[in-house]
Every structure is written in structure tokens, then in C-alpha cells.
Amino acid sequence: TFNIVPDDTILNKIASENDLTFYKLFYKEEDIGNDNHTLRIYKNRDEINLLVFHEGRAAQAADEIAIDRMYAANNKISVGDKLAIRDKEYTVTGLSSVPDYACLYESNSDMMFDAITFGVAFLSEEGYNAMSDAHESYNYAWVYNTAYADDTEAKNRSDDIIDSLEDTLKEYDEAQIQAQVNALYDDAKGIAKTLEKQFDSASSSIERKIEKAAGNAAEKAISSLSSDEITEVIVSASGKTKEELSEQTMALLGLTDEQKLQLQTMVLSGQITPDQTLGAALMLSGKSESDLMQLFIKASGLSMSKASEALMKKAAQNQGTSVDGLIAKQLGTSTSAYKAMIDAFEDAENMLDDVDADSMEAPVIDFDELDSEKDYENEMDFNLDDIYGILDKVDATKIYSTAEIRETLAKLQALMDTEINDSSILEVKNYIPRYLNKAVNFVIDDASGDEAGAMLMLYIIIAVIAFMYAVTTSNTITKEAGVIGTLRASGFSRGELTRHYMVLPVIITLIGALIGNVLGYFVFPSVFTKVYFLNYSIAPFEVFWTPKAFLLTTLIPLAIMIVIVFLVISKKLRIRPLNFLRGELKKKGKKKVVKLPAKIPFFGRFRTRILFQNLSSYLVLFLGIFAAAIMAVFGSMFGPLIDDYTELVQKTKIAEYQYVLMDKVETENAEAEKYCITTLNTTDEKYVMDDIGVYGINENSKYITKEIPSGTVLVSNGYMEKFGLEEGDTITLKEPYGTKEYALTVGGDYTYDAALSIFMNRSDYLDAFDEEDDYFTGYFSHEKLDDIDPDDIAAVITETDLAKIATQLGNSMGAMMSAFSGLGAVLFLLLMYILTKQVIEKNTKSIALTKILGFTNGEIGKLYLLITSLVVVASLILSIPLIDVALRWMFHSYMYTEMSGYIPYIIDNSCYVRMVILGIVCYALVAVGMMVKLSKIPKGEALKNQEL
Structure with missing residues (x-):
């Protein structure tokens, strides 16, 4: 199951790599009713896992629906009923089943299926498409x-598919994310280039304004200074004397010889003083004061900017401010704002390198470096805060509007804030290969367990019937002893007579086998399939003859019958011919009459004689009652057993919530305790392979309260009981579908009835399975963990799940066990009738004689039937301890070896009471x-065939 619809190219690649064919089986899940x-809900299928209808037909119109037969039966839904789904009514047109939901498991992680609150349904294509796609x-x-x-091989192929899925999806998902990241960085490059142009334009504009302001400030500064102050500043800045500067300035005025002579005459005549010489020369040259200032600065050797700066400093000093203050005044801003802007511009060049378009490269996406494909985040990060700080300082001066730049930065910020869209990432939400699919396999596994019990009961019945x-x-041989003696004396061999007396039992058995096969293949399938139809959503099926069934149900029972009858008859016919003729059929010679105490009343002695005379028959009656009682108790024990087992499971549960995680996820809940778990398989060839949950438990765990000895393991009580383990034993487990084995030493038992389990110290677990120190697979908790994403949870085992196991066991075994109880009752009737009838027939002459002597039918009944009644009651009572021994042996020596899992051996006393009453x-x-x-x-029977 994928989270989104995959491209056909992906499916084709996986199919090609693994030599398989995919089939689309989309479904929608909807809640119905208030329960x-x-x-x-699927659409009608026409390629794979096809629908089989038990009643009705497939949905054809958009408002028609076919539902699973099992769900319908449990919820009393019939063809023609209406179902409301999403406020729309659908008419039920058919009750169906499909092979992929033979058991109605909603999730493969569920401990038991639930055919009451979960079902599958099918719509026409029109109806399916019209339904909301939300779920x-x-x-x-x-x-x-x-x-x-x-x-x-299925496991190996499945592993190959997993590898193929991982590689293909990784390549696809990385490309999806890489395309988004590349697009982001391409957009960022374009924005960065725009930003670079905007900053260049802003910088040029601001610089021009500052230069103009500085020029204006310089002019005003010069104009505010006297000529003496200007001269003083220039002299000071140039490092020359005033006379040197005056002389060099005079030279730069470019006076003619006539002007120079005139100037000299004016000095000599006293018209001007020497200090006024430069001013007079300026007048003679026809230049302005500003020209004189430029010549004066030129003479000083200072640049115009240096001279202006020196003059502005002087003017600023006179005004009690600074040069920046003079420029800021010209710009119409404050000195502090101007200085802050200048400082910011000095850092701006380095800051803008962070958004240099030429240096922007999108990172290469590699999911191997991430814990999850959806963990990737947009890593684009530019230092825009500092850039915004610069703009704030520019805005504070009010000499330039940064609105356009801010708009561009906002676009870049939006790219940085863009979340990677992971909706296009293709993920496998669920993966269940056929060999692990409980919805398919559970029926088969359950039927295998039923087969083991049925075969055991069959062979017990056959053995009893054989006896x-x-x-x-x-008894027939005893009646015909004289004839047999004559035949033996006439030359007939013991083998011939053995074959003669075996003919009838064998023929009857063969006839019974023939009739049984006819009934088994043509009549009883409909009876016994009802047992499975009550619990499983299986399709109607045809019964075929199989060699295995013929061997188990015909050949082996026939062999048991022949062997038992042969052994008894051959032993009986070992007596010598003369003994047959004399009627002495006991090997130890003539039978002696047992003397009974005279104190015993007549009727008591008479009944005792009947008991001794029919001891073999009563012994077989006891064995038959014992066998029937076993079946009756076996059939009735599971109801109380399931109740007791449910109670044990509840009492011995590890925690209220047991979380199994998909990946390592942390929780803030202090109640939660980490644990590790893996599944291994048993290797004992005597038993059907079992899955064993191996736990790694923290030291001083508050959930597993018993101390686990270092280097050893604690084994659940069910595991100990089923496999007959003791402390100190070594058990060997292997990895599922693999070859690696693990030898573990039993350090004790731990009471945990829910599953076959092993508990190890965490450190021993990590060493055994070569895991990292921080490895764990789940949490034990008495509280629900709400801070874990449901997508990270593989399963949650609660008290309800544990109870569901026992409940379903009761449901699935109930009908079968009722059959065993009924069979026990039939066996009771059959055995008691045949053997009691045999006692009556064996004593026909004696009964006829008692009638001649005047005994009534009631009195004769008290003589012959009362002793049989006492034998029956005594047999029923004596069977109780023997039943416990026998069933305990059956559980440990047969059922436990033929079934997976574990059910404790518990017989409620009420089962014995019911058996005795039955x-x-x-x-x-x-x-x-x-x-x-x-x-x-x-009465005439007393006079027939009397030996004189």
C-alpha cells in the first residue's frame, strides 16, 4: 500500500526486477453506524482475488453494494437491506467472500481478527468513483x-522486493525533493541578482547625495571662515610656512612683469603693507577670491578634498560640531543617523556576499543521511537580519527609500520560509507478503490444529470400536468353542480360523470405511464446513479426493482395527483343540468358582457372579466409557478453559499498553519504558515450529519485575510447560527463514500467559543480536502515549487485544468442541448399548431360567442391569483421575506437538460433573x-442347547 498513486514507470521497474505482475486493488475505508x-470498500474485481457470492449478486448500480458474508451474518444484514455510508443509502445486493480476507483482519498487526466490527464491501466502478476519496x-x-x-523461497523473494522498493523509491523521492530544492535556488539566484543591482543603485545614489552634501558643507565651512583662519588651516595642514605658501601662490597668480613692477611700487610707496601684497596681486590679476583659495590650496600641495576636510573641521570646531554633523545637516538628518548609516555601509559589502548569486549552489539530496525521507527541511539560510539592519539605518536618515529593496528581500525570505512539499514523496505504508498475511493464513493454521485434534479423536474411537x-x-468364539475344537481336530489351522473370525470385522470396517468416504465427500462436508463458515469468510468449495485424507481417515483406522482384532483373536485361538472341545478356554486349566461370603445377600452374590462372568465385557465397557468420557470432557473443557485463560492473560499482562514501533521514536511520558523485541523460531523437530518473542528488558524494569540472571534468560510459563523445559536447560532458536541459530540457557520461568516468550537482559540482547547501545523497538506503558505519531507505530497491544484472542479462540473452537461433546454422547450410547446388550445376550439362558423360577422382569432387571449400572457409575467416577492423566498426556505428547502457540491445560470441575451426568x-x-x-x-431359551 502506497501513500500516493505511484507512477507506472516505478511499478514496471519493480515488476521487471522481481518477475511479478501488479494488480490495482484500491480501497476506501468508511465508518458506518454508531458502533x-x-x-x-473496494470496487468490483475482475482480475485477481475475485468475489464469490454465497447469496445475491455483485453491485451494478451506483447505489448498490455487496458485503462480506461473515460481517453480514454477525450483524444480521441480509440481501435487500439498506446500509448508510456517508449519508448515502446503499442496497445490499449480495453476500460475498474473497480469498484475501478469509479472516477479517483489519490490520496484519492485530493479534486477532474481528468479524463483528470490521468487514469488506464492494461497489460498482460508478459507485466507487462517486464515493469521496478522503479515506x-x-x-x-x-x-x-x-x-x-x-x-x-517466498521470504527470499519478498526480501528482494523490499530491496527493490527501497532503491527505486529512494531514487524517485530524492529526485522529487532535488527538483524542488533546485527550483528554490534558481529563484534565489534571480532574486539575488536583482538585489545586487538594487544595492548598487542605492549605494551610487546615496554616495552622490553625500558628495553633494559634503561639497555644500565645505563651501559653507569656507565661507564661514576668515581669510586668516583659512590661511592658518592650510598652513597647518600643508606643513609649510605662511611665507612659502604666499610666495608659491603669487607665482601661481601668473602676474605679468608690468603687474609685478606695479605691485612692488605699491609696497615701496607705502600704499600697501607686505601682508596686503597677496590681496593686491589678486586684484591686479583680475581673479576672484575663490580662485585665490584654489591657488592657495594648490600651492599647499593638498588635494581639494583634504583641504576641504581640514577647513570643515575648523568650521565644525567653530560651530561646536563635527564634519559628519556638517554633512548630516546638509542632508537634512541627524549626526547619529548619518554616522550609523556610514558604519553600516562599511559592513554592507561583506554582508552582501552571503547572497551572491554566483556562489549559490543547491545541496545534493541524499536520504541515507536522514532518519526519514520526510525529515528533509529547507536549508536555505541567508543573513537577512543584518541586511534589514542596514536598510533600517538608511531609512533613519530619510535620504533614500529602501521600499523596493525590502520587497525583494521579502521574496528571498519567502523562499527561505518555503517548506519542502513532501506530498510527492512515495512511501510504502503497508507491505504484507502472502506467507505473512494473517487474513489468508489464519484459516489454514486453524484448520491444521483442528485436524490434529480430529485425528486424535478418530484413532481413539477406532481403537475402542476395535476392542x-x-x-x-x-464371546462368539466362546459360544462356538465346541465347533472350533471339532474344526481344529479336523485339520483346520489356527490361521484359517483367525482369518474366518476376522472376516466379519474387516468387512464391516471396510463397509464402514466405504460409507464413511461417501458420507465424508458428499454429505458431511456441508455439516462440518458450517463450523468454519461460522468463523471465517471462506468461499464455497468443492471436496476432492486426496491421498493424504485417504491415508489418515481410511487406511490407518483400518490398520488399527485389523491389528487389534487380530491380536485378540489370535491369542484366543492359541488354546488346544481338546480344550475347545471341553469348553476349557482358560489357559490355566479348569475355572474355579470363587467362593463368596455367605453373609452377602443372595442378590448381592448373584450380581457379583454376573460381574465375574462378564468381567471382560465390563472391562471393555469401562474402556469405552473412559474413551467416551475423554471426548465428552475434551469437548466441554474449552469453554471454561478459555474463560480461565482470558483471566490469566489479563492478570499476567506486562503493561496496559505495549507499543511496537516502526522506528526509534522518543516519548516524553515518564511512565514509558523502552524494550527490544525480535522473533525467533523453535528448532525442536518434535514440535510444529513456533514463533517466540524474544524481549530485551532494561535493568530494574518496573514492568518485568523478576530479576533476569546475567547470561541466561527467563522463559514464559507457557513455553516451559509446552516444551517441558527446566531451569538450566539450553534451548536453540533460529532466525525466521534464515539459518543463524541462538543457544540460550534457561535461568528460570516468568509468568506471562499471552504468548510464548523469552526475556533477556538488555545488554545480553544487544550482544546477541549485534545492535547499537541506543537500539529499542517499543515501549511498555500503563498510560497511552499521545506524543507518538501513529505513522511511527506498528502495533499497540492492549487488554482488549489480549481478550480478543481468547474470545476468538472460544468462537472458533466452540462449534468443533460441541461436535466432540456430541460424539462423546453418541459413543456413550453406542458402547453402553452394545456391551450391555452383550451381557444380556450372554446370560439369556440364565435370564430365561430365572423367569421359570418365578422372578419378575423388574427383579431380573435388578439382577442384571443394576450391576451394569453400578459398573457404569463406577467407571464414570474412576475415569475422572484417568481422564486428567490421559488429557494431560494428549496435550503434551500430541496436541502441543501438532499446534503452534499455547493453550494451558486446565479442566474445570464442572466438566467432570457434566460428563458424569451425561x-x-x-x-x-x-x-x-x-x-x-x-x-x-x-422362557424356552432355558431349554435350548443344554449340555448333559
């Missing part, structure tokens, strides 16, 4: 062009039938 129900997910299914051989055959045949009720029904049979035995 927090969610429908995942649409861009989901794709894929099919390998060549099928994989097993889950190991029934054997005992019945053994057995007594079944026998009561049989006893009524036997009383009827007993009443129909004629």
Missing part, C-alpha cells in the same frame, strides 16, 4: 510470474431399552 464499525488507500496485489516452492469387535468376536443419562436410555429386551426373552 465504530468500519467497512473497507482512499492505494493498495496493490502482486503475483509472481513463477510460483515459489516454499515459505523460505468392541474383539470382545464380541471373543454418562448416567445415556445409560438410563440404554437401560430402558435393555429392560424392554429383557422382558422379551422367552
